Amino acid sequence: MIESRTQREHTEDQTLAPCACRTAQTRGRTHRESRHSRRTDFQRDRDRIVNSKCFRRLEYKTQVFVNGTQDHYRTRLTHTIEMTSVARTLARALRVNEDLTAAISLAHDIGHSPFGHSGERALDERMAGHGGFDHNLQSLRWVERLEEDYPEFDGLNLTWEVRAGLRKHVSRDPGAELDGFPVGPWQFVEAQIADVADDIAYQAHDAQDGLEAGLITLDQLRTLDLWTLAEERVRRQYPDCPADRLASTAIRMLFTLQIEDVLQRAEEQLSALNPQTPWNVMSAPDRAVHFSLPFLDMLKPYRKFLFEEMYFHPDVTAAGDEAVRLMTRLFDHYLLHPEHMGAKARKRLDTFGLHRTVCDYVAGCTDRYALEECAKYRLV
Ligand code: MG
Secondary structure (H helix, E strand, C coil): CCCCHHHHHHHHHHHCCCCCCCHHHCCCECCCCCCCCCCCHHHHHHHHHHCCHHHHHHHHCECCCCCCCCCCCCEHHHHHHHHHHHHHHHHHHCCCCHHHHHHHHHHCCCCCCCCHHHHHHHHHHHCCCCCCCCHHHHHHHHHHHHCCCCCCCCCCCCEHHHHHHHCCCHHHCCCCEECCEECCCCCCHHHHHHHHHHHHHHHHHHHHHHHHHCCCCHHHHCCCHHHHHHHHHHHHHCCCCCHHHHHHHHHHHHHHHHHHHHHHHHHHHHHHHCCCCHHHHHCCCCCCCCCCHHHHHHHHHHHHHHHHHHHCCHHHHHHHHHHHHHHHHHHHHHHHCHHHCCHHHHHCHHHHHHHHHHHHHHHHCCHHHHHHHHHHCCCC
16 A cells, blocks of 8 residues: 555654654744645655755765766765664664755765865865855755756745754754754754764774775774774674775774664663653753763774874875865965856845855855856966
8 A cells, every 4th residue: 555644743742762853743934835735844854855966066076086086985975874774773773854854964064165075175275254154054055045947936845844953053052043943952863863974984994985985094004092992893793804904994883882882872862861752852861872981082083093094194285285276276266256157146145145046056166067157267
């Protein structure tokens, strides 16, 4: 028998933990819409995100390595898919709303500019005195205002819960609200899961890309407790693991170790708190979903290593510095020649003003398009 939306909502109500967000109890959409006969509101949100242009552009945006430099490096899109898989695993294990978790996860990076954090730095500098630039806030801008594909509203008209979940760093402001409802001090479980899944994914897969790029070595990683633990587990489970498959197997083990730790701590936190509503989790003394303290002690030197040896490796920073130069020139070019931006962006000039419109346009570029535009206007 084909399942209706109301049957799905009933199943959610029966099977999810009391602290989970239920679609039947959503705080709704800014623009009122009729409900779908089959899909819940969170399922619809997830599908709207996957079908959006800003999501498709993630394919050509930098995660760490400039897009197109090697076929196996992660892009923003593959990072997003990997972290969404982690998030869905956590959501299912903790019996919270998997569709909501997936929707927040899939949208979490759509506000990223081209060329990763270097591109973000360049835009933020250019926007000094004009409100700055932050990729988390930009994700919200895309889904609330900038996508223009629906006849009745701007943006994707997502539910309150997905938009609240995207306010990653903003929500910790005391008294922060969205549409009159508090979004902190902590987030609800589904949003906390997306947050930690992002860390879990990049902490594992960036090391793999770094090894493949030759920026870091296995010998260096073996000086770190977290990596040693992962390798020990691999050797115990696969005593005959071929040497050339050890690193990739240890990377997968890194995912597992992190997920196990987060789940165990979350179970302890949630059993002690015994939350009966999402709000009980949001107003709790500590966040529900995070790494345990002993695990964080192992993670700290590992993260420090990734920052110092990989993200600040001269090859990566040189590419980043070049990206900053290009982004700055492109931004200044559009300030002087707004007529060179696309038609949809030009229409936004009256509403948002010159600087914000240029910022939105440059932030929306993929690495590939930004490079093409720089070549076209001889900015390289
Ligand atoms: Mg991310």
